[in-house]
Amino acid sequence: MTEETNLHPDELLPFYVNDTLDPDQRTEIEAHLHCCRRCQDETAFLRTLQTGVRQSISDSGPGDMAWPRLQRAIRRENNKHRQSPRWMATALAASLLVILAQSALLFHSYPEPRGYTLSGNTPAGQVVQLRFAPGATEADIRRVLQAVDARLVDGPGALGIYRVRLGDGDARSLEQRLDWLRQQASVISHAARE
């Protein structure tokens, strides 16, 4: 029986039945089925089993409240990302010079590194996700990345997403840098923290 079994494509029959074999495999199986009663019977069983599995699906679902619950959770996530960390509020309140410098940065259209960084303002090596606008040139991309002290680390993915690592040569917070990137609409079509 073992020797006979080795001659039959038992392991492939379920995938013949669910029609996921590649064309060459399918052709081989069909040629075998043409003259093998044993495998014909096995295929018939698998087709009936397939029907049974499909019919056994429960009528129950996740319920009508599942989406509203998820929607609330998503909005909580978004709100959490927008809030400033408490330690940042403490650092700003402790130094008038830092507060004035932060205010100046908010109104500056082309930011340049200030030569100092607030300790812990942006976690070292923080990675964000960017997608570049279709018409962006290499020079545009270079300018924008240099402006926020960023380096490409990965990408593009299938959705055109690039992963970019932010350095500590820019005094602004992560959210401030992301906001600035989003304002560069001719170059950046998507900017989000990872």
Place this chain on the structure above:
Amino acid sequence: MEDPHNRWLAQIADGDEQAMQQFYRAWAGPVYQFALRRLDEPADAADLLHEVMLEVWRRAGRYEGRSRVKTWLFGITHHKILDRLRQLGRARQREDSVMDVDMQPATCSDTLSAVAAAANATWVQRCLDRLAAIHRQVLHLAFYEELSCNEIAEVLACPAGTVKSRLMHARNNIKRCLQRLGIQ
């Protein structure tokens, strides 16, 4: 034509809630059913669906299109299922509740009688319920979700050989069970 599921993921990565709702409507049922096959409890499956969709919201930007959206999504679901089973202390419980494991390939007469018995949906359901969860799971992925062997292996993070082996055990166990029900 662009796959709408890929487009939704790109929009979700941009924080588009409407795209998330469309994605949810398309996939909530399949994810829920897949979770239910392994977790058995509707409440657990509903909670798991919530966790999976939240993970989609967080990770949509990381989908790189190397596999189908279904495979990617079910891979996330499978890992969440394993986490949940560990939390519930049920990682091994269902795997132990195997009906007689039959290592022998079925005979021709077994198959013929099983074909007849498999036409009875109640019997099929009864035999599926008695299967080990890992065997029920591969049957679901192969015959309900219609995934290929390699896709199932990717979802379950196991070799293709393991997928084939589990399917073989599942088939033989179902066949024996149906044969016994058929002659009662």
